[in-house]
Amino acid sequence: MNHTANARSWVEHANGHRDFPLQNLPLGIFSRASQAPRCGVAIGDAILDLEAVLAAGLFDGAAKAAVEATRGGALNAFFALGSPARVALRERLLALLGEGSEHQAVLQAALYPASECQMHLPAKVGDYTDFYVGIQHATNVGKLFRPDNPLLPNYKYVPIGYHGRASTLRPSGTEVIRPKGQTLPAGQTEPSFGPCARLDYELELGIWIGQGNAMGQAIPIGEAEQHLAGLCLLNDWSARDIQAWEYQPLGPFLSKSFITSLSPWVVTAEALAPFRRAQPARPEGDPQPLPYLLDAQDQAQGAFDIELEVLLLTANMRERNLPAQRLALSNTLNMYWTVAQLIAHHSVNGCQLQPGDLFGSGTLSGPLEGSFGSLLEITEGGKHPVELASGELRKFLEDGDEIILRARCVAEGVASIGFGECRGTIVAAN
């Protein structure tokens, strides 16, 4: 499964690539010109067309079956095959793309510059669930309402989540149209209707479900990890003013459902293996997870150590050729629950998960300034605008602002890998 830092590819620009060296090999759905969307693998600044490699006869056995399952413009059937198919494909790709491969000429013809390709969603999402397991975010947001008691009594027992909207999941690069809706202006008793005035982003991890379960059959915590296909980045765009007025008593609805952006590459569970960590110890006094959420193996290595970054590029910065400004640096170790715990919890009532279902982690803020994953937290609900290096101020997002999410895994003795970007630019309300 070769993750060692010195494994090299004959695709030269892949070696030392920030996101997509040989050790990553993430899967996605792409298209070129008028081609139908198909499965590709990111390698350096290029995309390997698996359809073309299959046609060239370079896959057989389990790897061939795996690639056949990626057909049709969505990875759901491939996800359904679980880890063995991903491992078989990964091992074959390591051989094909590694230094010394005998098939370079054939493969070269199936490699396209990523800049010439359009990325699509990697799977047709049956259900999208958004969790709320960034405990620092929950604390920061809770403080705005309850300074002395920010977390609700259930928070440390229940991996809090809610159903999200699947129809408006979109790949990175899709423009974000400022939503309209009802809001209750400060000091008023009757709502107004108009464009959102408190538009925000949320830095989240996206979690792709592989094999599913039958309705009524809970997934035990000890098996939950087997249902993870891979990860991506997710921006849970949020209309704070619409949310504040609509969310009682059934939760966020139109304040979130206008769009949710995803980075298009699925970084597989196998590629992420070197970046697993013990679940950080719960602070003294926190309760133990209930037994259905507790597994020694999961506690020992169920967490991910992934650096997360948010950048803002305003229209003004773009015009002046200024670089995007970092708004936050955080890490997935801020998750209070592991991915396995999310899967076990989600299915414990018998709820059916299906291949290609998507979870969001919830906003992954860190505890300190500079690590907050939303403007709501950075500006304390708009009270303290952030001063940008361009001289601009921001309470919330303005038209023309682009938010860029990035993720990167770094560990000793293995090659660093990244997730690529999740970008979205705000455009004026219709």
Added chain:
Amino acid sequence: MNHTANARSWVEHANGHRDFPLQNLPLGIFSRASQAPRCGVAIGDAILDLEAVLAAGLFDGAAKAAVEATRGGALNAFFALGSPARVALRERLLALLGEGSEHQAVLQAALYPASECQMHLPAKVGDYTDFYVGIQHATNVGKLFRPDNPLLPNYKYVPIGYHGRASTLRPSGTEVIRPKGQTLPAGQTEPSFGPCARLDYELELGIWIGQGNAMGQAIPIGEAEQHLAGLCLLNDWSARDIQAWEYQPLGPFLSKSFITSLSPWVVTAEALAPFRRAQPARPEGDPQPLPYLLDAQDQAQGAFDIELEVLLLTANMRERNLPAQRLALSNTLNMYWTVAQLIAHHSVNGCQLQPGDLFGSGTLSGPLEGSFGSLLEITEGGKHPVELASGELRKFLEDGDEIILRARCVAEGVASIGFGECRGTIVAAN
């Protein structure tokens, strides 16, 4: 569009049928023996196989195109065609199944007893949204928490809704496995894990979306009605104890996602035309809907007059051959918002609706005892058990209990039509 009471079918058992006389012609997906699921029309106690009628050459033009779109075991593509396709198919079916049809012999061969067929979900639901627009239910539930002020300030402005779980939508007759989950027992500060002890049903209208909209393009209230394909019954099974502990701050999740039952027949917007009514006047002092939710035509005839009924059949009643006992009689006129208002609201932020999306209305209780659509309301949160004619008591549902939802439309001068049943029996937790 023949709705007159004296229009008769040569299918004799259809004439005067409680649910499916000639005037209804609801569409569904059924299968027999090992056949692949296909589209059928309910007529009396039989199902007409549209695939077989198509093969016999009895459709042409728009009706043929409509039937072709019903193929593949799901009605999504047919829904996408909107009202013209439904009208063309309906007119042709009225001719084929009406008295004097010249094709009786051919059609007879395509008619199967419904009792020999298995029903499936009529469409592959992309997203399922559950609303909360039964104002009597919202009031009754609110009273349990806030006796003097049951409705939250947003209720009369915002058609409250939240995203539901699509993967566990199931057709009538699917067993309901008692879910397990976390609950906070009265007087405790730490949660327990186990089978739900407060299992409940909710009487709801299901709303099938026909044509969709592009992301970013709100559906104006004046056009919203065109996006309605038809209606069904929906039982939003609810684990009240799990719900109470999990729902803050993001809404119901595992307390609802274990299963949601649907009646399998889509009663089309065209069949329902004679049962449209003016939206009941808002009580004095209630605010006017905001302009994006207000349309004169919708106010004048956007509501539905559909009688709704809930029955309970316990294991004890079944053994003793006692009839099911009615728990409630209600009506869709208890909706505070029209279907068009739900569609306009849902899309006003640019959220994309897709053909085959499903809405639940929320529990449709009436104002008086005998019209409450859940045990939560009937027993006031379990405080006052209901006494059944069998001598049994119920606070919440017990294993072996079957809940049966029915709906019926009655109006002068036209044939009554019904929805068929939505049934589900509770079985013990796994």
